[in-house]
Amino acid sequence: MKIDAITLREIRMPLVHFFETSFGRTYSRRILLLTAQCDGVDGWGECVAGEDPFYSNEWTDSAWLTLTHHLVPVVLGGKVDSARDCAALLSRVRGHRMAKAALENALWDAEARQKSMPLWKLLGGTRTEISCGVSIGIQDSVEQLVDKIQIELAAGYRRIKVKVKPGWDVNVLEKIRARWADITLSCDANSAYTLDQVEHLRNFDQFNLLMIEQPLWDDDIFYHARLQKELRTAICLDESIVGARTAAIAVETGACRIINIKVGRVGHDICRAQKIPVWCGGMLESGIGRGHNIALSTLENFSLPGDVSASKRYWKEDIIDPEVEVSPQGMIAIRDQPGTGYRVKDNLIEKLTVRKETLRAGA
Numbered sequence: 209m210k211i212d213a214i215t216l217r218e219i220r221m222p223l224v225h226f227f228e229t230s231f232g233r234t235y236s237r238r239i240l241l242l243t244a245q246c247d248g249v250d251g252w253g254e255c256v257a258g259e260d261p262f263y264s265n266e267w268t269d270s271a272w273l274t275l276t277h278h279l280v281p282v283v284l285g286g287k288v289d290s291a292r293d294c295a296a297l298l299s300r301v302r303g304h305r306m307a308k309a310a311l312e313n314a315l316w317d318a319e320a321r322q323k324s325m326p327l328w329k330l331l332g333g334t335r336t337e338i339s340c341g342v343s344i345g346i347q348d349s350v351e352q353l354v355d356k357i358q359i360e361l362a363a364g365y366r367r368i369k370v371k372v373k374p375g376w377d378v379n380v381l382e383k384i385r386a387r388w389a390d391i392t393l394s395c396d397a398n399s400a401y402t403l404d405q406v407e408h409l410r411n412f413d414q415f416n417l418l419m420i421e422q423p424l425w426d427d428d429i430f431y432h433a434r435l436q437k438e439l440r441t442a443i444c445l446d447e448s449i450v451g452a453r454t455a456a457i458a459v460e461t462g463a464c465r466i467i468n469i470k471v472g473r474v475g476h477d478i479c480r481a482q483k484i485p486v487w488c489g490g491m492l493e494s495g496i497g498r499g500h501n502i503a504l505s506t507l508e509n510f511s512l513p514g515d516v517s518a519s520k521r522y523w524k525e526d527i528i529d530p531e532v533e534v535s536p537q538g539m540i541a542i543r544d545q546p547g548t549g550y551r552v553k554d555n556l557i558e559k560l561t562v563r564k565e566t567l568r569a570g571a
């Protein structure tokens with residue numbers, strides 16, 4: 209696969225409803241999109257970095273600079289035999305996983321389109337539909353949260369995840385369970401607690417949660433292993449899992465019983481070997497990133513409903529056609545068209561673009 213040019217774009221997309229986690233509230237996204245032109249075929253990738261370095265140390269602008277200065281030049285012009293080789297080629301750059309994944313995913317999409325093959329098949333997926341959950345942010349009131357849960361359950365979603373933080377946790381979970389004793393419910397703290405709060409966290413055990421996601425520090429595994437011994441509720445790690453090796457360490461030390469995999473990271477082979485359930489996380493993606501998440505979710509070990517939900521929950525108009533839709537049974541049907549299987553709306557993307565840079569081979 210010869211890579212002739214790579215275009216980076218920053219698009220602005222307002223969310224239909226703000227999204228609040230323990231680290232802050234987002235009203236509008238600044239999304240970095242990447243197009244790889246390979247032998248006349250375009251592949252698209254999306255960088256999942258946020259607007260600020262609050263979830264991880266990467267953010268939209270760090271990803272832009274890392275891509276233009278260090279990552280794109282490595283692959284431009286040269287022959288990358290397969291998208292599978294991309295990660296090894298980029299390994300001289302430490303970290304910057306979200307920037308790397310944007311490039312790698314564009315190459316995966318390009319390769320699949322060149323082979324006229326759906327990306328999910330190229331990745332080795334086996335599912336023809338995937339099961340969907342929703343991640344619901346912190347609201348202005350518990351009543352608003354309950355209303356939102358009601359809407360998502362009526363739409364068919366199979367798992368409700370709520371964001372928690374000190375002051376918006378046990379009280380909120382109590383209200384939810386009082387209304388719905390049996391729904392599949394989980395929570396995500398995005399590192400809002402410390403090990404001193406183990407007695408408080410033990411209160412979560414009464415709610416029969418599917419999991420508690422990332423209760424402690426974003427870079428920690430050791431203390432999560434201690435905490436897991438104290439809790440009946442399964443810990444799921446998100447932020448801490450930065451690759452296959454950390455996934456193996458987390459499983460071996462008992463720091464978690466479930467892993468959230470995002471396209472910005474790796475580790476699913478390890479989880480499969482250990483038979484640990486994994487699911488696909490979301491990062492408020494546009495349709496392009498969403499298409500990659502859907503393809504990833506078809507892998508066999510993605511056995512739990514992911515945070516992969518309908519376009520309309522996030523956007524007035526998504527940048528792909530058709531938009532991602534979820535059936536009344538809470539499933540997304542997998543498309544059989546080449547690449548991610550969704551057509552990119554070039555005109556709309558052009559309108560949303562606030563910054564654009566093309567790097568060409570030999571230039």
Ligand code: OSB
Pocket residue numbers: 229263342343396398446489490491492493515516
């Ligand atoms: O922790 O999974 C997370 C969004 C931004 C940053 C971190 C997270 C999230 C979500 C949203 O939970 C999931 C979605 O895309 O709906």
Ligand code: MG
Pocket residue numbers: 396398421422446447468489
């Ligand atoms: Mg999370």
